[in-house]
Amino acid sequence: MKPVINKRRCSAEKDVCTAIKVCSEGAIQYVEDEDEPLGGRIVIDYASCDECGLCATECCGQAIDMKSLEQHQCFHLAMLGLHGATTQFHSR
Numbered sequence: 001m002k003p004v005i006n007k008r009r010c011s012a013e014k015d016v017c018t019a020i021k022v023c024s025e026g027a028i029q030y031v032e033d034e035d036e037p038l039g040g041r042i043v044i045d046y047a048s049c050d051e052c053g054l055c056a057t058e059c060c061g062q063a064i065d066m067k068s069l070e071q072h073q074c075f076h077l078a079m080l081g082l083h084g085a086t087t088q089f090h091s092r
Contacts (some may be wrong), residue, residue, distance in 0.1 A: 002044075003044055003051070003066055003067075006064070007041070007063075011061050013040075018059060019055035019059045024050075024054075027045045051066075
């Protein structure tokens, strides 16, 4: 299971994000991004993530969910508005 951030619930604030503080692998980071409404975003480095789930448990905005690879891909397709692609993905 991989941690997936729901941007709608994420405060995206470096000093507020408790998930950054509890990640022993340093896989969760704040990245400045002027295209984001709050000036930055929280990102997960899946190469460093050990999938322990502590970030999901400790996230102050309940913005991190643990999802399987298939759920993760469907989630991103849905966020992009590719609902037909999501249905097609499930039918394989």
